[in-house]
Amino acid sequence: MFTTRPTLQGTFGMVSSTHYLASQSAMAVLEEGGNAYDAAVAAGFVLHVVEPHLNGPAGEVPIILAPAGGTPQVLCGQGVAPAGATIAHYRGELGLELVPGTGPLAAAVPGAFDAWMLLLRDHGTRTLAEVLKYAIGYAEDGHAPVERVGETVETVRELFEAEWTSSADVYLPGGRSPQPGELFRNPALAATWRRLLAEAAHDDREQEIENAREIWRAGFIAEALVAQAQRPTMDTSGTRHTGTLTAADLAGWQATYEAPATYDWNGWTLCKAGGWSQGPAFLQQLALLPPVEELPAYGSAEYVHLLIEGCKLAMADREAWYGDAAEVPAPALLPTLLSDGYNAARRALIGEKASYELRPGSPEGREPKLSRQALAVASGEPGFDAMGVPAAGAGEPTVAEDGATRGDTCHVDVVDRWGNMVAATPSGGWLQSNPVVPELGFPLGTRLQMAWLDEDLPNSLTPGRRPRTTLTPSLALKDGVPVMAFGTPGGDQQDQWQLHFFLSVALRAAVRGSWDLQGAIDAPNWHNDSFPGSFYPRGMRPGSVTVESRMPADVIEDLRSRGHDVTVGDPWSEGRLCAVARDPRTGVLSAAANPRGMQGYAVGR
Structure with missing residues (x-):
């Protein structure tokens, strides 16, 4: 049968992802002695940079992992509905029939970052700096974006310029959207990860990762996410709304196996x-x-x-x-x-x-x-x-x-020479989902749009529960x-x-x-x-x-x-x-x- 490419074969390590820079970054981690989980984390953070219309750090990621000789597990990086995200609030107080497709009302507790950190802590071997350096490099020094990034930005240009001005600052610098063949940078995102590394620094690898998780849940990142959720934001309902995400919601959630x-x-x-x-x-x-x-x-x-x-x-x-x-x-x-x-x-x-x-x-x-x-x-x-x-x-x-967006997601698979295997599907937190948090360089997600505003359904909007993804x-x-x-x-x-x-x-x-x-x-x-x-x-x-x-x-x-x-x-x-x-x-x-x-x-x- 004719194929567009060969099926690659080898014995050292294999990576497949939806973006070539993420694949090669993951492979570089394997070449430096990391395992499949280190490589997947590095790829995940690169995907946030090079496919921002498809995923972001405040989105979500389910991960299936199979340690060599071990039992397969699911690592759930899907955050829950905030405590204030009730049907009574959305339908009764706000008069909505559906959760909006954009804006802070649609934001669940962000799940992707903590899931990546848990995977790195429990199954990886590299330090936080070693897996983040690729994403920081592409955000700080720039990368040549794929065409869909600029096309997506052009679709929402009017919204960015009129309402979501913090997004225009990142994705329309000088009024120009990201162009293929030209370097595109996100210095605010690079600065976020550099500050995270500085504040989380510790001689013990696992403690450093725990420090990073705490900063996300209760430090400068949490403060900026909550502040953004409380800003009135134009969404798909045609009205400006504030969200329901609070500091307590962020502090009280973590990824689970x-x-x-x-x-x-x-x-x-x-x-x-x-x-x-x-x-x-x-x-x-x-x-x-x-x-x-x-x-x-x-x-x-x-x-x-x-x-x-x-x-x-x-x-x-x-x-x-x-x-x-x-x-x-x-x-x-x-x-x-x-x-x-x-x-x-x-x-x-x-x-x-x-x-x-x-x-x-x-x-x-x-x-x-x-x-x-x-x-x-x-x-x-x-x-x-x-x-x-x-x-x-x-x-x-x-x-x-x-x-409003459908079908936008990324994927990465890795298998290493020891037989460790992982599949992850990061998504949400898209550049078109919510305004960019100006202090951080990335937006909140919108996964709550998948929950219904009807009572007593398996997928009813319910505080503390995951929307079906x-x-x-x-x-x-x-x-x-x-x-x-x-x-x-x-x-x-x-x-x-x-x-x-x-x-x-x-x-x-x-x-x-x-x-x-x-x-x-x-x-x-x-x-x-x-x-x-x-x-x-x-x-x-x-x-x-x-x-x-x-x-x-x-x-x-x-x-x-x-x-x-x-x-x-x-x-x-x-x-x-x-x-x-x-x-x-x-x-x-x-x-x-x-x-x-x-x-x-x-x-x-």
Whole structure:
């Protein structure tokens, strides 16, 4: 099969990320003697600098790690709703129907920084200065930005110049947005990290990291974040609001470890974050498949139809049952949601024609309850159908003039020579999400936009609970041994594209005798929007399927004959996957990265 690049192979270390500078920075850490976790942290902070439209330090990051010879863990870097973020405040006092897509009302407690610090403290070996030096260098001395940075800034230029002037100071210096081929700097961000290093300095590596965590929670960084949250800010509601984040919220939260949600499929074990993420939707899509010997031919119209319809069922269950705020949240229901009996009954709903309905199941006989918005969107109520959902190109951020954004995220995977493996999906805190905090050089996040303002839902806005996130890194074990880490940006599309990638690797391995990571990434991809979106304004497109034009014409026509509303997108528009792997039989490491967007790269030796 033709591929855009080779699958890299080696024995020393492999990195794949959504930006080549992050990949190479991580590789430099490995070359200097660091391990996979040191490298991932360095890459994460570089991504804050070079992909500021896709993530930032005050965003969030779920991380799945598999220490060599150890047990896989999920490190949750998703912050919770502040104590003042109540439905009564947003709906009753402010008169809002949805959490705004931008501004401080949408800010959860920032989670990314503390998660990176916990990973470095517990599993890394390098000092804080050693992993931050790459990000500081690119922020201070400059880097040549990818085109999407400047394009995103131009989209919100009017907002920056009229309202978010601190953002204009950073991203429109002299009235000029970041340009490809020219050096772009963020001296305020570099100064923040230099001050952090100075104030956290300690001879003991772990104590220095603890000092940095305390500065974030209660020092100069916390003070600046809270001050920004309390400034009236124009948001997607068309009104200026102050946020709910307080010093107590910041001081009272820290990243945590938990066991992954898992599912066994054909000799593989797939590990995902729990029901506070959409990760179990990936597992449920696998559970909805018939036995391997009964699967349609890979890539056929019947195969694509089966995956699309299974995705609709899994995402309907995501809407009804996933979250962190219900009396019986998804973790308690996961065994049922992934059980053979439940999914056999759900699989029977898949017919020869495309479904245009939102059909959540009833695990343990429970009646599903959906938000008013989801019910209105699903029924096609005037003014609610297809609200704001882009038809194609969802792998890159879609940004409205008010800063509303969907599908913008980063990813990094690393495997080292000792067999340590990590997958991380940093996101949020985008340059278009909130005004830049002038003292810090980066904005607050907007993850609360994913929570509903209806009571008694799994994903209702609830103080102290995590909004359900779309961020969903993956780890795969073969016969109980960690062998592959992978993931992608793309919002609601993440667990669609990842499933297609994984099945391509797993199903074609029997034919090839090896894992073709690059071939699986390069294969024509697709997604559907037949369920309520996770981002403001929470729209959907029943029956929709968006495919790359490289998909065979006969497959496209067959899908249309089955009733799918097919949109043919650009040839390289679906998916932005990264992947690394380790063959436990030989110790050979491999890596591959997505060519779409012309910035993701794998490196290694």
